[in-house]
Amino acid sequence: MQVWALIVDSFRESIDRKMFWVMVFMSAxxxxxxxxxxxxxxxxxILFGVWKFEDEVWSLGNSGLKGxxxxxxxxxxxxxxxxxxxxxxxxxxxxGVFPGLMTSGTIDLVLSKxxxxxxxxxxKYLGALVFVFLQAVLFVGxxxxxxxxxxxxxxxxxxxxxxxxxxxxxxLYAFTALFGVLTRSALTSLLLTxxxxxxxxxxxxxxxTLSMMREASMxxxxxxxxxxxxxxxxxxxxxxxxxxxxxxxxTSDIVEIAGQWVEGALISDILLSAGEPESEExxxxxxxxxxxxxxxAAVNPWTSIGSxxxxxxxxxxxxxxxxxxxxF
Amino acid sequence: xxxxxxxxxWAVDLIxxxxxxxxxxxxxRGVNVQVRQGEVFGxxxxxxxxxxxxxxxMMTVVKPDKVAGTILGRPIGHLKKKGVMxxxxxxxxxxGYLTARQVLDYYARLxxxxxxxxxRCIPDLMERVxxxxxxxxxxxxxxxxxxxxxxGLAQALVNDPELIVLDEPTDGLDPIGRRDVRExxxxxxxxxxxxxxxxxxxxxIEMVCDRVAILNHGLVARQGTLTELTEHTVEYHVRVSGDxxxxxxxxxxxxxxIRDGMIVLSEHDxxxxxxxxxxxxxxxxxxxxxxxxxxxLEDVFVQILGADAKGLKTVDSEQTSPVVARAVGS
Numbered sequence: 001m002q003v004w005a006l007i008v009d010s011f012r013e014s015i016d017r018k019m020f021w022v023m024v025f026m027s028a029x030x031x032x033x034x035x036x037x038x039x040x041x042x043x044x045x046i047l048f049g050v051w052k053f054e055d056e057v058w059s060l061g062n063s064g065l066k067g068x069x070x071x072x073x074x075x076x077x078x079x080x081x082x083x084x085x086x087x088x089x090x091x092x093x094x095x096g097v098f099p100g101l102m103t104s105g106t107i108d109l110v111l112s113k114x115x116x117x118x119x120x121x122x123x124k125y126l127g128a129l130v131f132v133f134l135q136a137v138l139f140v141g142x143x144x145x146x147x148x149x150x151x152x153x154x155x156x157x158x159x160x161x162x163x164x165x166x167x168x169x170x171x172l173y174a175f176t177a178l179f180g181v182l183t184r185s186a187l188t189s190l191l192l193t194x195x196x197x198x199x200x201x202x203x204x205x206x207x208x209t210l211s212m213m214r215e216a217s218m219x220x221x222x223x224x225x226x227x228x229x230x231x232x233x234x235x236x237x238x239x240x241x242x243x244x245x246x247x248x249x250x251t252s253d254i255v256e257i258a259g260q261w262v263e264g265a266l267i268s269d270i271l272l273s274a275g276e277p278e279s280e281e282x283x284x285x286x287x288x289x290x291x292x293x294x295x296x297a298a299v300n301p302w303t304s305i306g307s308x309x310x311x312x313x314x315x316x317x318x319x320x321x322x323x324x325x326x327x328f
Numbered sequence: 329x330x331x332x333x334x335x336x337x338w339a340v341d342l343i344x345x346x347x348x349x350x351x352x353x354x355x356x357r358g359v360n361v362q363v364r365q366g367e368v369f370g371x372x373x374x375x376x377x378x379x380x381x382x383x384x385x386m387m388t389v390v391k392p393d394k395v396a397g398t399i400l401g402r403p404i405g406h407l408k409k410k411g412v413m414x415x416x417x418x419x420x421x422x423x424g425y426l427t428a429r430q431v432l433d434y435y436a437r438l439x440x441x442x443x444x445x446x447x448r449c450i451p452d453l454m455e456r457v458x459x460x461x462x463x464x465x466x467x468x469x470x471x472x473x474x475x476x477x478x479x480g481l482a483q484a485l486v487n488d489p490e491l492i493v494l495d496e497p498t499d500g501l502d503p504i505g506r507r508d509v510r511e512x513x514x515x516x517x518x519x520x521x522x523x524x525x526x527x528x529x530x531x532x533i534e535m536v537c538d539r540v541a542i543l544n545h546g547l548v549a550r551q552g553t554l555t556e557l558t559e560h561t562v563e564y565h566v567r568v569s570g571d572x573x574x575x576x577x578x579x580x581x582x583x584x585x586i587r588d589g590m591i592v593l594s595e596h597d598x599x600x601x602x603x604x605x606x607x608x609x610x611x612x613x614x615x616x617x618x619x620x621x622x623x624x625l626e627d628v629f630v631q632i633l634g635a636d637a638k639g640l641k642t643v644d645s646e647q648t649s650p651v652v653a654r655a656v657g658s
Contacts, residue, residue, distance in 0.1 A: 005437035009423065016425035105421030109483065112387040112493075113438040114411035327349075327390040 002115050003123040010097070010127020014134065019093040023086075023135050030081070031142035038150040039065060060152055069153040070262045073161075077143060078258040082136070082165050090135065090169055091176055094128040095190040098180030098323075107328040117324040121177075125316065128173055129166055136165040160261040164254050167305060171249035172197055174312045178319035181326075200248035207241035208252075210234045249308035256299040339365040339400055339491050339522035340386070346394040347381055347546075355381040356392070357546040363539070365490075368513060368523040370537035372530065372625075374633060377543040379526050380418060383495050386524070387415045400491055411440055414489035418496045418526075420480040424469030428459055428479055431468055432486050439487035449486065457482045458508050473500035481509065485516075492516065493524045498532060510536055530626045540625065542632055549632045558623050564601050565621050566591040570613040578607055 014020050038045045043054040056062060101107060101124055110120055140161045148154040175196040179189035214234035340363035347356040355378045363369040373379045384390040388405045400409045422431050432450045441449075454464055457478040463471070468479060477500045484492055497513075498506040513523055513536050527533055533540060534554060541551040550557055567590045572579070576586055583600050584593045591608070593601055605615060623631070 001440060002438055005434055009426075009434055012425055012430070013423065103421060105417060105419035108384070108387070108389050108415070108417035109420060109422075109435065110438060111389045112410065112413070112415035112417075113435065114407040114409075114440060115438060116407070325391070328384075 002113075002119060003126065006120070006123025007127050007130055010124065010130055011134070013097075013127075014093075014131040017093060019089065020131070020135075023089060023093075024138060027135070027139040027142055030139070031146050034143060034146045035150050039152060066153055066155075069147060069151055070155065070259075073143075073147070073155065073158050073262045074255065074259045078161055078164070078262075079255045082139065082161065083168060083255055086135070086139070086165065087169060087172060090132045091172060091190060091193060094131055094173065095176050095180065095193070096186035097124055097128050098177050099184045099186045099189065102181070102184050102328060104328070111328065118320050121320045121323045125173070125177055128177075129170055132169040132173075133162070133166050136162045140165075155262055157261040161258055164258050164261075167309070168251060168254045171200075171251055171308055171312050174249070174315040174319070178315055178322070181319050181323045197251065201251055203241045203244035203248060204250055204252050207238050207245055210238035210241065214238060246307060247311060249311045250304050251308075253299050253304040253308070256297070257301045257304065260297055260299070260301065337364055338398070339363050339367075340369070340524060341397045342386070342395060342399070342404075343397040344394055345382060345385060345392055347378075347385060347390065347392050355546050356385075358394075359543065359546065359548055361541055361548065361551070363522060363524055365522050366517065366520050367538040368517050368525060368536050370533035370540040371524065371526045371543060372528075372533060372540060372629060373543035378546040379543050380495060382543070383493055383524070383526050386493060387413070387417075389417075411487060412490045414484035414487060414492040416480045416484040416492075416494045416497055418499065420476060420483075422468045422476065422479065422483075424467060427465045427467050428454060428471070428482075429464045431479060432482055435483045436486045441487050445488075446486075449488070453482045453485055454479075457485075457512065458505065474502060474505050477501055478505070481512070489521070491522045491524065493526075495526045496528065497525065498527070498529065506532070530624070530629060534625045542629060544632060550628070554625060557625065557628050562596045562623070563621050564593040564618060566593070566601070566604060566608070566618045567616040568608050568613050569616055570611075572613075575607065575611065579604065582607065 036047050038048075039058060039060050041060050043052065043056075044058040045052050058065065101110070101120075111117070140159060144155070144158050147158070172193055175193045176189050179192040179196075180186065183189055183192070211234075340361060342359070342361045345356050345359040345361070348354045359378070359382060361371075361382070371379050371382065381390055385392045385395065386399060386404065388410070392404075395404060398404075399406075400412065402409045423434075426434060429450060432453065433446055436446045436450065451461075451464065455461070459475065459478055459482065463475065468476065471479065477497070481494075481497060484494065494513075498509050501509060510532070513525070516523060517536075517538075525533065525537060537554065539551070539553050540557060542549045542557075566584075572586050572589070572591065579586060579591055582603050583595060583597070584591045584604050586592070591604055593604060601618065605618060608615060
């Protein structure tokens with residue numbers, strides 16, 4: 001009953017915030033913009049018949065269309081809109097939860113109730129996740145319907161973005177909660193979370209980049225006419241960054257997992273289906289893209305999410321410990 | 329057997345409460361506080377005496393460095409016992425997006441009050457603290473300071489507590505509101521509730537409290553009933569027609585002083601009083617009145633602070649019961 005009361009309170013607090021309604025409005029705008037586009041057997045229709053472009057590439061009969069829709073879902077919606085912009089807005093909105101809880105007059109009341117401090121902390125933490133869950137349900141739900149009805153692409157895997165976005169937010173919010181408890185300042189905790197995000201994003205990205213560079217250097221490189229072993233030095237650093245990435249929540253993996261769940265999202269497939277590359281150079285770049293995407297597709301969701309949630313649990317536990325031991 | 333009865337009659341029985349903030353601030357230095365079940369207990373003290381720290385320790389908002397004893401027969405923080413305690417902090421900040429009804433429902437849920445009890449008691453409680461029906465569904469961001477205080481009071485009572493801890497309950501209330509709160513406290517006492525009242529308002533404490541503790545510099549300076557605190561603090565005021573300045577030296581020799589044109593004997597000594605009257609009469613001056621003046625709680629309070637300022641000791645942590653405190657205090 002107590003945790004439920006805290007979650008209900010978080011929900012009421014959320015809908016009282018202007019930011020909640022700004023996000024609702026933006027979700028509606030994006031969904032409406034997407035609904036202005038539709039596909040038929042001949043091509044693409046924009047603004048409900050105002051413009052029509054007949055092109056086989058954009059027709060329903062083209063096998064690449066589904067891939068293109070998947071790309072929109074993963075690269076634009078999951079990666080950029082929800083995974084970056086949405087996360088920042090959600091963090092801004094919820095950064096004040098713990099500092100607000102710890103203000104004089106609020107904390108006194110809740111701590112006097114027959115509830116252990118860890119339960120209070122978890123209730124508030126879950127409340128913030130509920131806020132993001134609601135936003136994700138609204139946005140993903142709307143865009144799912146638009147893609148189904150207007151684009152004729154019903155991708156059930158796309159609904160997986162809802163839990164994925166909540167999980168991604170929870171990785172970051174663990175830091176916000178910790179810094180909120182330590183500093184009691186919404187702004188400071190937000191800034192520190194951004195720094196932490198950069199910090200946890202770096203090792204897997206560095207490992208991925210080094211891996212690409214290592215593969216590229218497989219072909220013999222000559223400096224002053226002498227062959228140079230570039231790949232070996234890359235491998236050492238790559239191993240280091242990969243090890244490091246085990247100990248941090250893997251935020252960048254979420255988009256890769258979203259790609260796995262949403263069907264036909266490989267860019268190289270779409271590009272190749274659009275027509276044969278005209279030169280060998282173009283084909284090579286497509287193949288490089290495919291290799292990158294295949295490597296991303298090789299991310300094991302359970303291992304990635306499991307280890308990340310473990311890291312998150314450690315951070316949350318530490319924040320809870322700090323919350324439990326301090327005076328107010 | 330009588331010892332056992334005595335032991336269990338304490339609603340609050342805290343021994344050696346000690347709390348420091350960092351190395352420099354020693355807020356409580358082994359405070360002992362005992363509150364009987366069913367009584368209204370007042371905690372007094374100047375700013376920085378440690379009153380709020382003590383209250384916050386009782387409500388687990390602050391963690392003590394050292395403490396022994398019990399609240400409602402269990403150690404501090406016992407969850408089941410916290411469920412039968414109500415607390416109104418000095419500052420209350422309610423979520424502005426909730427209505428008065430929702431605020432009480434929220435805190436009642438946190439206090440594990442059942443749905444049936446919540447539905448039954450919340451409207452009654454709001455009426456009882458003076459929040460009329462038209463305010464029940466108004467967002468509390470629109471409430472005045474006084475109304476928020478009333479809502480806070482309702483929040484403290486929402487779980488029908490056995491022990492009610494109130495920190496400055498009348499702060500922000502108008503005179504009518506203060507009277508309402510006093511009446512409510514009296515009503516709660518008649519219902520057998522124990523009330524722990526922390527207030528700056530000495531007159532308020534005097535009007536409602538059965539027993540009082542005066543805290544100073546983190547120590548209990550005095551603890552006892554109002555009568556116990558004031559019974560040995562009588563002075564005599566002798567009003568005389570005529571100029572007393574010529575007698576000042578003789579009055580001083582007899583233990584009196586001249587204050588506001590009258591003789592003041594700051595002792596409970598009838599012999600000295602009669603000596604002073606004889607002195608005045610011997611100079612053919614007329615006595616207008618001679619009245620015993622009992623100290624108010626405020627006088628005792630000021631006296632304690634004054635004594636402390638002069639370096640006199642307050643009752644230290646050796647004190648183990650109100651009886652000892654009284655003995656030292658008197």
